[in-house]
Amino acid sequence: MVYDIIVIGGGPAGLTAALYARRANKSVLILEKATFGGQITYSPKVENIPGFLELSGNEFAEKLVEQVLEQGAEVECAEVQRVVDGEIKTVITDEGEFTAKAVIVATGAKHRMLGLEGEEALVGEGISFCAVCDGAFYEGKTVAVIGGGNSALQEALLLADLCKTVHVIQNLPSFTGEQALADRLAARDNVTVRFNTTVSRVIGDGALEAIELSNADGTTDVLPLDGMFVAIGLVPQNEIVSDLIDLDVRGYVDAGEDCLTKCAGIFTAGDCRTKTVRQVTTAAADGAIAALAACEYVNTH
Numbered sequence: 001m002v003y004d005i006i007v008i009g010g011g012p013a014g015l016t017a018a019l020y021a022r023r024a025n026k027s028v029l030i031l032e033k034a035t036f037g038g039q040i041t042y043s044p045k046v047e048n049i050p051g052f053l054e055l056s057g058n059e060f061a062e063k064l065v066e067q068v069l070e071q072g073a074e075v076e077c078a079e080v081q082r083v084v085d086g087e088i089k090t091v092i093t094d095e096g097e098f099t100a101k102a103v104i105v106a107t108g109a110k111h112r113m114l115g116l117e118g119e120e121a122l123v124g125e126g127i128s129f130c131a132v133c134d135g136a137f138y139e140g141k142t143v144a145v146i147g148g149g150n151s152a153l154q155e156a157l158l159l160a161d162l163c164k165t166v167h168v169i170q171n172l173p174s175f176t177g178e179q180a181l182a183d184r185l186a187a188r189d190n191v192t193v194r195f196n197t198t199v200s201r202v203i204g205d206g207a208l209e210a211i212e213l214s215n216a217d218g219t220t221d222v223l224p225l226d227g228m229f230v231a232i233g234l235v236p237q238n239e240i241v242s243d244l245i246d247l248d249v250r251g252y253v254d255a256g257e258d259c260l261t262k263c264a265g266i267f268t269a270g271d272c273r274t275k276t277v278r279q280v281t282t283a284a285a286d287g288a289i290a291a292l293a294a295c296e297y298v299n300t301h
Contacts, residue, residue: 003029004298005291006091006100008080008240011038012280013270014106015064016287017294022071024295029098030068031091033079037061038108039271040280043124043133049280057124060280080107080240085263087301101301102265102294105241105253106287109234109271109278114146119202126208127228131155132279134227135162141226144169144211146199152231153181159229160188167223168193169213202228236272248274259290265301267294 005021007014010032021028035041043057052060069075078095083103091098111129113119119127128134131145135158143163145156148170154177159166168185173195175182185191196216203210203222210224236251245261245268246254253273255261261268269286271278 001027001099002088003027003074003098003100005029005102005104005294006031006089006098007104007106008083008091009038009106009108009270009272010036010065010075011106011108011270011283012040012064013038013108013272013283013287013290014104015068016284017104017106017269017291018068018073018287019064019071020288020291021295022068022073024291026295026298028073029100030073030075031078031080031093031098032075033077035061036065036075038283039111039129043128043130045137046133046280047136048133082240083244083266085244085266089265101298102267104267104269104287104290104294105238105245105261105272106269106283106290107237107240107272108283109236109252111230112233112235114199114202114230114232116199116202118204122202122204122208125206126204126226127202127230129230131158131229134229135159138163138227140164142224143167143227143229144223144225145229145231147231147233148172148175148177149231149233150177150181151233153177153185155229155231156185156191157181157188160185160191164190166191167225169197169199170195171198172196199228234271234278238272241266257289259286259293265294265297267297 004026007030040057078093084090139162142165144167200214201212253268255273267290269290270283
């Protein structure tokens with residue numbers, strides 16, 4: 001079968017794209033290699049999605065998947081290996097080949113983690129990646145921000161407005177973020193900064209309780225915490241289309257708000273593309289834009 005549109009990625013961008021494409025009466029296949037919902041599923045409580053006072057990331061993902069399936073989209077759990085261009089696009093996966101007139105790349109970007117034992121099990125249980133999403137849960141509590149770039153400094157500033165104490169842990173001798181942000185952080189009485197320090201262990205059974213820190217002089221100490229925000233960057237997952245479309249120096253799809261790529265019939269949406277704000281709402285907006293553009297392409301080719 002040749003689908004009208006294949007969507008690669010089952011996060012908010014990909015699922016919204018599928019929803020809009022089905023509403024335009026296009027046949028749609030969604031390919032997802034892991035968990036439907038993307039990074040939002042790591043959030044135990046979400047309060048910034050329009051229309052919902054609060055719900056968990058998993059609940060939101062389930063509602064979106066249910067809505068898309070109700071509209072008639074097909075889903076396949078498969079890992080995409082590469083995409084072959086042509087008048088009909090071929091998407092090669094570990095579960096076989098699928099073809100479509102247009103493809104929407106919504107592969108997302110995963111948060112870079114510290115790579116520590118037990119870290120992944122504590123995501124959503126004291127370890128977070130987004131102060132905008134989860135900061136309010138730590139009001140009046142003690143947290144750490146890991147990282148020293150702009151993202152980490154912005155996270156720390158936001159958390160400083162909410163938390164009793166914010167510890168910023170940077171593995172280098174200075175911040176790599178903007179000096180203006182560093183100066184604003186230095187002016188906060190409830191913020192402490194530790195340079196030349198790395199996190200060597202996360203401590204907690206079922207929920208984060210503390211982290212072990214390794215210092216430049218070879219010593220270690222334990223820092224009790226209510227929460228830890230890891231802000232050491234994102235890793236886009238665009239290798240599968242790197243031979244077809246332009247990526248920027250960090251590996252993100254080089255595309256603007258129109259979600260168009262240089263390859264006719266291939267579109268992009270969500271956190272995998274170049275953008276300044278990566279939130280569930282902006283991912284969903286991308287999905288709608290990419291879907292409408294892909295529908296127009298299918299209609300005219």
